[in-house]
Amino acid sequence: MLELPTRHVHLWCLTMDCSPFDLAFWASLLCADERVRADRLRHQRDRRFFIWYRGNVRRILASYCGSAPQALRFRTGRFGKPELADPFDMHQLRFSISHSGNRLAIAIVRASEVGVDIEQIRPMPDLPDLVDSVFSGREQSLFRSLEESSRLPTFFSVWAQKEAYLKARGLGLNRPPRDIDVGLFPVEGAGLIRDGWDSSATKQWSLMAWPPVQSYATALAVEGQHWRIDHMAEDSLPL
Ligand SMILES: CC(C)(COP(=O)(O)OP(=O)(O)OC[C@H]1O[C@@H](n2cnc3c(N)ncnc32)[C@H](O)[C@@H]1OP(=O)(O)O)[C@@H](O)C(=O)NCCC(=O)NCCS
Secondary structure, three states, rough: OOEEEEEEEEEEEOOOOOOHHHHHHHHHHOOHHHHHHHHHOOHHHHHHHHHHHHHHHHHHHHHHOOOOHHHHHHHEEOOEEEOOOOOOHHHOHHHHHEEEEOEEEEEEEHHHHHHOOOOOOOOOOOOHHHHHHHHOOHHHHHHHOOOOOHHHHHHHHHHHHHHHHHOOOOOOOOOOOOHEEEOOOOOOOOEEEEEEEOOOHHEEEEEEEEEEEEEEEEEEEEEEEEEEEEEEEEHHHOO
């Protein structure tokens, strides 16, 4: 069973590498609802990716609960944030997942809220409109002063930070992203500068970002300060 010490975040970042044989294994870990959701996906690529990442989410979370991946049960919060259901909630694990391109990120902590987001950096033809609708006034003016070449990675880093924070709070996009002000990483430090709905949030939440790795922007939000982040490798999973 994997140990998760308090004040540690376990961050898993996996890249899909899945033969047809592997796919049958991942599919065998899913529950009936997940299989139905997979079957509804029209494109084979999306179906394979769904089966692969859901199988991995189950395998990883199960290794902290000491149970079989197939046995795990989930419930969702008011706006859809998933959590472990009884009896698996006794471990006080909180997790967040994100998938983009061919990557999956999972962040796991004990007894605090957490949100993770990974975004494949891809061309956005409607970038100026998106910036207008999701960036705060401060972010918009700084963004417009950036050189063209750094705009796309900065956009996705800002977006990932906002989503990670909103996911940590279980809100998804039910609060306007432009009401949240974050650092324009990498031109300035990442972090929560202001939440227009909660003046105490800056002190209560940690928000971090990573330099784009092979065209992906990643961000992590955790409730409280002084977290240690452990980047987890697949070989740390029990067989
Ligand atoms: C939660 C939300 C923010 C997910 O965003 P996303 O980037 O599409 O997807 P991610 O891969 O990062 O996260 C998906 C996971 O978030 C989790 N999730 C869903 N609702 C959530 C909520 N309210 N709070 C926290 N987590 C939530 C689920 O685990 C979900 O996994 P699933 O797809 O297997 O069900 C979603 O509410 C949303 O509305 N997304 C729109 C994104 C968008 O407009 N992006 C434009 C980028 S320019």
